[in-house]
Amino acid sequence: MQVDFIIVGQGLCGTFLSHQLLQAGKRVYVIDTNKPFSASKVASGVINPVTGRRIVRTWLIETLMPFAVEAYTQLGNLLQANFIKPAPIIDFHTTAQMHLAFADRLPHETTYLHQLPNEQPWKDVCNYHFGAGMITPSWLVDLQLLLPLWRQHLQLLSCIDDMHFDQTLLRVSDFRVQYKNVTAKAIIFCDGVQGSSNPFFQQLPFALNKGEALIIHAPKLPATHILKHGLSIVPWIGENMFWVGSTYEWTYADALPTAAFKQKTETALRQFLQHPFTIVEHLAAERPATIERRPFVGLHPLYQNVAILNGMGTKGCTLAPYFAHQLAQHLVHHAPIDPHANVQRFSKILSK
Ligand SMILES: Cc1cc2nc3c(=O)[nH]c(=O)nc-3n(C[C@H](O)[C@H](O)[C@H](O)COP(=O)(O)OP(=O)(O)OC[C@H]3O[C@@H](n4cnc5c(N)ncnc54)[C@H](O)[C@@H]3O)c2cc1C
Incomplete structure (x- = not known):
C-alpha cells in the first residue's frame, strides 16, 4: 500500500x-493501539484561557482559542456531532489570598475575568468561604465523543489500523519511509507519552506528569458550568455525570489510579458539595508535558521524512488543532512553524 x-x-x-x-x-x-487510558481519553476537555495563581493568560490564547473553537465546530459538522460548547468556569476561591489575587486582576483582565453575576444559586450547591469569580469565555470539548467518532470515520476510509507500531520494523531512507507493507513520503509521530522513549525523539526535554480523576454521579449538580475549588468539577458524558480532578504528580511508580487520590478527592468533595454523589469510575493517565511548556512540532533535523506532533502537556485541547494545522501546512506547502513550537529549536540535541 x-x-x-x-x-x-x-x-x-x-x-x-x-x-x-x-x-x-x-x-x-x-496506527493506534486504542488504549483506554491515554491522555486524550482521560482529559476533562476544558479550554481555560487563564492559568496559575496570578491568573494570567495562557500562551497565544487570543489566537489558539478562536482557532480551536472553529476546528472543533468544523470537525463536528463533518461528523454530524457537537464536540464543543461554551462552559463558564466558576472559580471558588479556596483562600483569602486567592480571593485578593482574583480581585486584583479583575480590572486588568476584562476579557476573561468577571464578577460572578448571581452568587445565590451556588450558595445552595457548594460550601465556600472566600468568594468566587467567573472565567469566560471558556469551552468544553467532548473528547469521549470526538475520538471514537473520528476513529470510526478513519475506519470507513480504511486508513487506520488498531495495532502497536513496532519501531524496529520501520525503514527510513532519503525519499520515503516503509512500515511493513506500507510506503509513505513521511511518518509523523503523535505518540503522546510514548514519544519520550521514541528512538527519534527521546532526547527532547519531555517532562511527563501523571493526573488522576474520579467520575461521579451527582443528580443535583447543574451541568452548565465548570466548578473550581482546588479541584475542578467538569460536566462529563452522560446525565448527571461529572469528571473531578486532577493532580500533577511528577514522581510516581506507575500510571495507575491510586487509593490515596480517591480518598483525598472524595473527602474534599464531601466538604465542598452540599448534595450527595456516588463515585462511578477512577481514571489516571500521564500527560505528555515538556520542560519549557511548549509543544514539539516539525521535522527531525537529520531525517527530513520523520516528524513529530507532541508535547501538548496540560493544554492539548487548545494546542492540538492549531499545531496540527501548522504541521500539515508545513508538510504539504512548506509553510513556517511557530519557532517556539518548532522542534528545530532542539536540532543540536537531536543531531547527536
Ligand atoms: C487527567 C488529565 C486531565 C487533562 N485535562 C485536560 C483538559 O481539561 N484540557 C486540555 O486541554 N488538556 C487536558 N489534558 C492534557 C491532554 O490530555 C493532552 O495534552 C493531550 O490529550 C495529548 O494528546 P496526544 O495526542 O499528544 O497524546 P495521547 O492522547 O496520549 O495519544 C497518543 C496515542 O498514541 C498511541 N500510541 C503511542 N505509541 C504507540 C505505538 N507504538 N503504536 C500504536 N499506538 C501508539 C496511544 O495509544 C494514544 O492513543 C489532561 C490530561 C490528563 C492526564
Missing part, C-alpha cells in the same frame, strides 16, 4: 493531524 503520510497515534494530535492532511487531499495511514 502506498500513502502520503503514516501517522502513529490517534489521540488529539493524531486526530487533528489526520483530519488536516485528509482535508489537504493527502492519503494517510494511522
Whole structure:
C-alpha cells in the first residue's frame, strides 16, 4: 500500500493531524493501539484561557482559542456531532489570598475575568468561604465523543489500523519511509507519552506528569458550568455525570489510579458539595508535558521524512488543532512553524 503520510497515534494530535492532511487531499495511514487510558481519553476537555495563581493568560490564547473553537465546530459538522460548547468556569476561591489575587486582576483582565453575576444559586450547591469569580469565555470539548467518532470515520476510509507500531520494523531512507507493507513520503509521530522513549525523539526535554480523576454521579449538580475549588468539577458524558480532578504528580511508580487520590478527592468533595454523589469510575493517565511548556512540532533535523506532533502537556485541547494545522501546512506547502513550537529549536540535541 502506498500513502502520503503514516501517522502513529490517534489521540488529539493524531486526530487533528489526520483530519488536516485528509482535508489537504493527502492519503494517510494511522496506527493506534486504542488504549483506554491515554491522555486524550482521560482529559476533562476544558479550554481555560487563564492559568496559575496570578491568573494570567495562557500562551497565544487570543489566537489558539478562536482557532480551536472553529476546528472543533468544523470537525463536528463533518461528523454530524457537537464536540464543543461554551462552559463558564466558576472559580471558588479556596483562600483569602486567592480571593485578593482574583480581585486584583479583575480590572486588568476584562476579557476573561468577571464578577460572578448571581452568587445565590451556588450558595445552595457548594460550601465556600472566600468568594468566587467567573472565567469566560471558556469551552468544553467532548473528547469521549470526538475520538471514537473520528476513529470510526478513519475506519470507513480504511486508513487506520488498531495495532502497536513496532519501531524496529520501520525503514527510513532519503525519499520515503516503509512500515511493513506500507510506503509513505513521511511518518509523523503523535505518540503522546510514548514519544519520550521514541528512538527519534527521546532526547527532547519531555517532562511527563501523571493526573488522576474520579467520575461521579451527582443528580443535583447543574451541568452548565465548570466548578473550581482546588479541584475542578467538569460536566462529563452522560446525565448527571461529572469528571473531578486532577493532580500533577511528577514522581510516581506507575500510571495507575491510586487509593490515596480517591480518598483525598472524595473527602474534599464531601466538604465542598452540599448534595450527595456516588463515585462511578477512577481514571489516571500521564500527560505528555515538556520542560519549557511548549509543544514539539516539525521535522527531525537529520531525517527530513520523520516528524513529530507532541508535547501538548496540560493544554492539548487548545494546542492540538492549531499545531496540527501548522504541521500539515508545513508538510504539504512548506509553510513556517511557530519557532517556539518548532522542534528545530532542539536540532543540536537531536543531531547527536
Ligand atoms: C487527567 C488529565 C486531565 C487533562 N485535562 C485536560 C483538559 O481539561 N484540557 C486540555 O486541554 N488538556 C487536558 N489534558 C492534557 C491532554 O490530555 C493532552 O495534552 C493531550 O490529550 C495529548 O494528546 P496526544 O495526542 O499528544 O497524546 P495521547 O492522547 O496520549 O495519544 C497518543 C496515542 O498514541 C498511541 N500510541 C503511542 N505509541 C504507540 C505505538 N507504538 N503504536 C500504536 N499506538 C501508539 C496511544 O495509544 C494514544 O492513543 C489532561 C490530561 C490528563 C492526564
